[in-house]
Each structure stands twice: as C-alpha cells, then as structure tokens.
Amino acid sequence: MRMKIREIASGLQFPEGPIAMDDGSVVLVEIARGTLTRITPDGKVSVVADLGGGPNGAAIGPDGAVYICNNGGFNYTTESDGCFRPISQANDYSGGRIERVNLNTGKFDRLYDTVEGLGLRGPNDIVFDAHGGFYFSDLGKARHSDMDRGGIYYGTTHGALASVIARPVMTPNGIALSPDGQTLYYAETEGARVWAFDVTGAGQVHKEGWPSPQGARMIAASPGGLYQRFDSMAVDALGNVCVATLMHGGITIISPDGKLQSHVSLPDRFTTNLCFGGPDNRTVFVTLSGSGKLIAIEDWPVPGLTLNYPA
Template sequence: MKKMIIIVVALLNATYIFAQKNIFIASDLTKEGEFTNNCEGPSVDKDGNIYAVNINQDGTIAKVTPDGKTAVFLTLPNGSVGNGIRFGAENIFFVADYTQHNVLKVDLKTKQVSVLAHVPTMNQPNDLAIMSNGTVFCSDPNWKESTGQIWKVTQDGKAELLVKDMGTTNGIEVSPDEKILYVNESVQKNVWAFDITPQGTLTNKRLLIKFEEGGMDGMRCDAEGNLYITRHGLGIIDIVSPQGKLIQNVKMKGKLTSNICFGGKDGKTCYVTLQDRKCLETFRSINPGREWKMMRKFK
C-alpha cells in the first residue's frame, strides 16, 4: 500500500510539473485563414464555446467549440459589424457594433439580435467590459483623430458618456472586485485605471503603465486582477499586475493579436484572435479569468 501511495504521488507530481511546463505556450485553436482580418471578440459561454466576430466575411459571428471546430453562428442585420463581445447572462451576450454605433444584444438560444443602445454620437464602439450587475462599459475610439471616449450602457439601454478627450481608447476591463476600470489607448501606448463609484461613474484617473513600443488592443483580467493585454503588432500578450508591473509575456505565433478571453473547464485556457493569421490561438495560464468566474454564477 505504501509503495502504491508513493507511485500515485509521484505520478501526480509529474503531471503537475508537465502542466506547469506547458503554460504560456501558444498553439493553434482554429485553422489559419478561416476569419477575416477583422477577427475580434472573443468571449466564452457557460459550456466553453467561444464566440468571435467576422468568420468568412465581416458582419458574422462565429461559434467555435473548445476543440477548434468553427461554424457561422449568425450574421448581424442592417450592415452591422461586430468587434468586442461580452456575456452578460447565461444566454445573453453583447456586441460592440462599430459601423452602426450600437451596442447589440444577442439571445444565445433564439439567435435574435436587438439593439440595447444606439448612440449616433459614438465614434465607433470598439470593446466592452461588463460588471456582474449587467452594466456595460464601452471604449469608443476615433482612429482618424487619435482620440477616444468611454461610455456606460445600463441594462435598460441608457447610455452615458463618462469620459471624453482621451487618446484612442481600445481595450477595456473591470477588476475582479469591480472597483476599478482599466482602459488602454492604442496609439498613445497608455493603460489607465479609474475608480468605479457606486453610481457607476469614473473618478481618480491614473496611469497604470506606459509602453514604449507596439500597439495595444483588447485586454482581460484574470481572477487575481492581472491584466492580459494583446500587444497588436508585437505578437505577444503582456501580463501586468494590478500595481502596473510587467510580470510575464506570452509569445504568440502571429503578430496582430487583437483580443483575448479565458475559458476551458477550469477557466485557465486563454483564446486569442489573430488578425494577420485570421484565426484563434490558445495557451494555458496559471489563473482563471475574471469573466469566466463571473459566468459560473449564471449556472
């Protein structure tokens, strides 16, 4: 019996060491070339399926199984083209529609698409962050002028401009305790932090980190509050602590990393959209994602 226990422990240790050696190593999830060069999103439902925008042609949303099988989930109506996707309930996700100035609401079961908020004064809704109460924050860049804004959209569709006169706002995320909103500026290479007030407004803007090279696109928090930032053009994911320290970078196979989400059975599998390779890549992380943990409450 003692020998059997020793063997089992040794096997468990070997499995753990093997798993640790294989974290932060990128591999393909989908075939190269299945998406357009506007491949973006992505977000994961409670069953582990990944949803990403613009498969085969712009204006579509793909459903990707955890083993990489792709299919067109739906085509957005009225000339809409999606960018960021976020789940807000078990069977509901939201889409930033940058051509029609909308935040769209999609029913996972019926595939019905409705407009949560239409804001003509939005430049181009880009990416979304969501709180557990359903409040959506939206980045809104003006690429031509290298400026940007931040909007809030409530579950009843009321939109409020929270911050203006920023740089090209792009990636946006909420901290695990929902007290901080992070927003990056792609052209200016800044990541900003704001305190979220109980009323859902933003205050106490401060610089979290500034990069000297490369762009930025989407970003997500893990459950420990670390930011996973897609460095568009550099082909890496930079992992930044809540204190603004660069603690890890993950080398991807492609260069144009556009967005990231967490999924898998334990929430520690990262899925990354690559615009140059027009596919999704994946790697394992140490911590589960914030949004993945939030989705567990919907079960």
Template sequence: MKRLITALLTLSATVALGQKAQIPYVARDLTKENMFSTNIEGPNFDARGQLYVVNFKHDGTVGLISTVTGRGNVFVTLPDSSIANSIVFDKSGNMLLADFIGHNILKVNMKTRNISVFCHSDRFNQPNDFCINGKGQLFASDPNWKAGTGQIWRIDTDGTPTLLDGNMGTTNGICLSPDEKTLYVNESVQRKIWQFDISAEGNISNKRLFAEFPDFGFDGMKTDREGNLYVTRYGKGTIVMITPEGEIYREIPLKGKSCSNLVFGGHDGRTVYVTLQDRKCMEYFRAEIPGKGL
C-alpha cells in the same frame, strides 16, 4: 507576487510527478489559419462554456468555435452591414455585440437568434470593446481612429448610454478588476493604460496612469482572479502580464503578430484564447491563475 510564485511551484511539482500538464505560457494553434476575416476579435464564452468569436469566415458574422477540434460554424449573421468587434453576455444570457459600423450595441437572443438594437447613439464614434459588471452595466471603449481620440461610455441595463470620459486617446481594450472597483482602459496609439475608480453607481473617477510602453500598440485585455492584467501588444505578437502594482511580470510570445483580443476559459478557467488578425486564426496558452470570475 507570492501567489504567482506559489502557482509556479505547484505546477512544477505536478510536472515532476509525471502528471499530464501542458507547459504554461506556450502558444499553440486552436484553429487553422484563414478561418476568419482580418477583423477577428471579441472572443467570449457563454454560461454553458461555448466559445463565440466575431467575423468567422467573413465580416458581419459571429462564429461558434469548438475548443476541442478548433472547427466552427456561423452562429448568426448581422443585419444592415453591421460588423461586431466585441462580445459579452448579460445576466439573462443574451449576447451583446459592439457594432462599430452601425454605432450600436446589438442584442442577440440566444434561443431564437433574433437580433435587435439594445443601444444606439449618434455620439458614438465606433463602439470597440466592452466589459460588463455584476449589475449588468456595460463599460465601452469608443475610439476615433482618424482623430486619435476616444471616449468611455457606460450603458445601463435599460440601454441608456452615459458618457464617462470624452477626453481620451484612442480607447481600445477595457476591463474590470476582480472586485469590479477599478476600470482599466488602454489607448492603442498613445500606448498608455489608465486606471479609474468605479463608484457604486458606475461612475468613474481618479484617473491615473497605470502603465506606458514606448513601442507597438494595444488592443484587448483581461484580468485574472488575482488582478493581474493581460494586455495584447498588437504588432509585437505578445501578451504582456502586468501585476496590480503595475510591474511587468512576464511577456508571452505568440505565433502571430497582430493579436487583437483574448479571453480566459476552459474547465478550470486557466486556458487563454487569443485572436490573431494577421493569421486570421486563434491561438491558446495555459496560465497558472484562472481568469476573473472563474
């Protein structure tokens, strides 16, 4: 909390001195409306600072989006009617995609744009969202929307999947704490956010309830460098910011209501880019604290 107050005071001083600074936590449009399908999701940056977002123009694509102009183009089109829902980059720079149609984790070679299957399991419901640690291990949410249940998987660097928890609600947003010792997983329908401890091997334990809300849904979420959790409140059109102690610090209003995911980026890591499924576009806002790992 003290660091948050310090950041606010620093920003206020910058504005008072007349330096150029955008007002924090005010949403603005990055792209025009209707540039994506209703499945717009999974924004992420590669090592060069380029922004990629799934389902650009229509389902089954990955778009490369300019953070300067808001314009974009199709980077790859997925084979076999696959539709991606999340993007991460591995240690070698390959793009990994959660393909909820094919029950796959796909791998895209960024130089050749060749697409291959990195991991497949018939036990997957529909891989939804995932995060990656410094060792290259993936942690994936895997909801069954019809049954209202969900799973959590770990996928190791050789593509081997390990079921970590098969007794969850509709698992959706998933992310790591800055020290990568805690895993956060939310359940969209049940509106709960859970914490797990992570072992050195990548196993999870000590499941405990971190936060619970009485209304609306959850989708993607991320942490900042100080461990604050930014959670999309799907249907309400806000990003709720929760401290590591589980206290709501602020709620950031967006223009659209169906916010599906977010990512930190920009030259200083303090610009938050959000995907909106109802507007089929992207919005962004400035934050005081950079994202995890930036």
C-alpha cells in the same frame, strides 16, 4: 513561460471578442465578415448572427444574450507578409452601435447608437459589472486625413440609459474590471498605455485632475517600446491585466500597480484579444486576427477572473 499552444480554427475573417462558453465552444466576432460566430472544440465554424458593419467586442449579459460593440466597419489591406489588417473607416461605414444578440435564435436589436447627444463612432470593447450594467469603449474611426477621439461609457441592458464616463479619450480599446469591481481599466491603443479609474458606484468613477487628460490614472506606458500598440484585455484572478499587444504580437501582463510587467510572444503581429476558460479557468483563448486564427494556450500559470456573467 513554457506554453502549450493549440490551434482551434483558421480561415477566420479578423476574429475578435472571444467568449469561452460552458459547453467548450468559443463564441467570437469576425469583424471583416460582420458576424457573431461559434467555434466548437473540434474547430467547426458556424454563424450565429449576421450583424453587418464591424462587430468588435462581445460579452454575455445577465439575460444570457451577447452584447456587441459594433464599430461600423473597416477597410482592410494585406501586407507582404500576409498580415491582414484594418486601415481606415469603411467606405460603406454603417455607424457605431451597441447590439444585443439572442444566442438561440440569432436575432438581434440595437440598444444604443448615441450617448448624451453624440453618435457612437467605433464601439470596441465591453465588460459587465455586478450591477448588470456595462462599461464600453469607443475607439473612434480613422480616415485618410483625420481621426476621431473616442470615449468610455456606461450602459444598461434595457437601453434606456447610457452615460459618459470620459470623453474625449484618445483611442480607448480594451476594457476590464478588477476582481473587486472597484477599478475600471482601459487600454489606449496608440500610446500603448493602460489607464485606470476608481469606481465609486454603478457607472460612476472618481476622476483625477489635471494633468490627467481624461481623469484616469496611468498604470503603464509603452512597456515594450517602439511600435507597440495595445488592443483588448482580460484580468486574471490575482488582478493582473493581460493586454493583447499589436506589432510586438502577444500578451503583455501588467500588475495592478503597473510595477511588474512581462510579455508572452505569439506568432501574429495582430494579437487582438483573449479570454479565460476551460478547466479551472486556466486556458487562454486568443484571437490572432492578422492570420485569421483562434488558438488556445493551456495551463496558464494564473487562472482567469470569473466574469460577473459567465457563459
């Protein structure tokens, strides 16, 4: 696929969670900086909110606020080729939580830090459904000699209810809904697999029996082979799942049934997230986290899915 790539900003501190705004700007998180950040089309960078910890996934809710998955923070290293990447739970880890940010004032509050009696460890990505609730993933945290198993959850914007969709789950990362809202997808980082649940109601899914490890059905398994890892995702208007791909560096495009797969290579082994925006939803904004950049890929062949609560 021939692409027109434009660099919008550089010098970002592990950017993730991009949201294309209707004024042409992109709101994203800088995980290592601990901020929600706005980037204008001319590349100007400004802080919207200083959240601390490790703000990770982000989405606009029905009230116009930005809802943040905060993973509590990482320790980082820089590889010999300059790739900046997380390696473990932060020494000053502040706990996982879901936060709500007022875009106009930068003020934020905490909605959840536990679900059904267990503390959140590393909330990662978030998507809103048409009912005004949201699904979110908790990747867990890795330490020197052990790691957590995470989960998939459902929450509401008033903070009074959060429920378990599936738990425990191995390294759940990106999360998205199909165009009709009837399928919930998530990406498993370590196995580079995409899984799906059939949605039966708001915060309700059908679960498969054994041998499914968590009740989901597998759509794709490590299509790129050795060393590949999956990160966050977006869905296009045809229902294809577009997954930011680590190590191979780029975007893996998987059809809803998993039978068709392709890969768009990008110059960063830590290509972590993407969103659609721009004219006709055919611009893909991508976070290249290892090099600290936000780029735009213009004239994407399939327009992106319009979110339930676009910016």
